[in-house]
Amino acid sequence: MKQIKWLSLVTITAVLGACNGNNTNDGTTDTTAVTTTTTTTETASTGNYAALADSFRVNSEAGNILDARTGKPIRVRYDVTTHRAVNEETNQPVWRYVDRRTWWVYGADNDNWSQVGEARMDGASLKYKSSSDNNWLNYDERWSEDDQRYMNADTATTTTDANGQVKVKDNGNKIKDDDVKVKTSKDGDIKIKDKQTGEKVKYDAQSGKVKTD
Secondary structure, eight states: OHHHHHHHHHHHHHHHHHHSSOBOTTSOBOOHHHHHHHHHHHHHHHHHHHHHHHHHHHHHHTTOEEETTTOOBOOEEEETTTTEEEETTTOOBOOEEEETTTOEEEETTSTTOOEEEEEEEETTEEEEEOSSSSOEEOHHHHHHHHHHHHHHHHHOEEEEOTTSOEEEEETTEEEOGGGEEEEEOTTSOEEEEETTTOOEEEEETTTTEEEEO
């Protein structure tokens, strides 16, 4: 059920992205309201992402970032455009790491890479404190569920065909356009209904706001 709900949100977001450039009554495209609303946020976020990328670079060079599975230092590169961190050597995604100075675990659950756990060395292996008790677990015991969630997110893609219809592909399963109902009005408003969950989203062209039911 969680995966279906997540996919519905991806579908709705993709449809909004595909439909943002709606036509006005005179046949021209009007995105002024959206641009005005998001410019300040995007500028601030861009600065935060750049600072995060710089932090990854500096701490990688200092050897402060440890691979959460092996416990060995790795160099992490953070992309300010895709907001993804990857291992520079393997180009594989990095979803969490251990700071060797504090033994805190930092994760990509949000754009700030906040603390998500605590680690310690047990011989030559890393162990992680359980989120529910004081037991210390190995990597798979502590993080396998989160890893699966991240893998599902990374393999989900959205595409738009020549007719402007949105398709979502997740782990090889396509969600057809019929799963999403879209209505547009002459004044540029957009109404979207996810047929899987019944969730409704409305985009108001005048205010640039998005409302959900």
